[in-house]
Amino acid sequence: LNILNNKKSNVIKLELPTDTFTIQERKYLKNRNFNPKLLHDKYKIVGGGITGKWKYRIIIPLMVNNKIISWTGRSILNKKQIKELEIPRYKNLSIEESVLDPKSTLYNLDNSKGKSVILTEGAFDVIRLGDNSICSFGTQLTQSQINEIKIRYEKVFILFDNEKEAQDKARKFGLQLSSIGVDVEIVDAYSDFNKNDAGELTDEEVKIIKKELNIY
Secondary structure, eight states, X not given: OOTTOOTTOOOOOOOOSOSSOOHHHHHHHHHTTOOHHHHHHHHOOXXXXXXXXXXXXXXXXXXXXXXEEEEEEEEOSOHHHHHHHTXXXXXXXXXXXXXXXXXXXXXXXXXXXXXXXXXXXXXHHHHHHOSSEEEOSSSSOOHHHHHHHHHHOSEEEEEOOSSHHHHHHHHHHHHHHHTTTOXXXXXXXXXXXXXXXXXXXXXXXXXXXXXXXXOO
């Protein structure tokens, strides 16, 4: 990818709004069984702080060739607070503010170099599953993202949430990828552990799933 080739943006380099986490942000991550230091060191994840447009959010950068090309921010507020404030749970950096349109690539490509990959729903699912797992930074796959998968991977395991809507999307994406020659398998990996999504899994459960899929 040529990360400077973006007709909709003149941005060449991005800098994250902060370089650390507040006490509240650390608490949010730990309550979800994530290690703040690992998230910061490996995925360059930071907090949005307590002021400004990214306040009370976890900032998840989208990296391409170790360069930040965009990011999304996940609110650390609870569902009631989000509803009362009428704010989105996820807030994306605009295309104009990004180096590259985030929907032209996929999250975690830099850590997914194998020929087989897990395609999941969101960034926190990817972070829980680790290397050789990706997501589309949203609920739809664009043609650019489909092409990127075809170029890089021979086998795709789709692990979406157990809910009907998510499974319907998994089948749709599976058909899209199969139609261009990608070997696709839709996997129910969560029911055995009585979990709904990857974010709820323990480290040991992740190891079991990845061993079963022969992905490391």
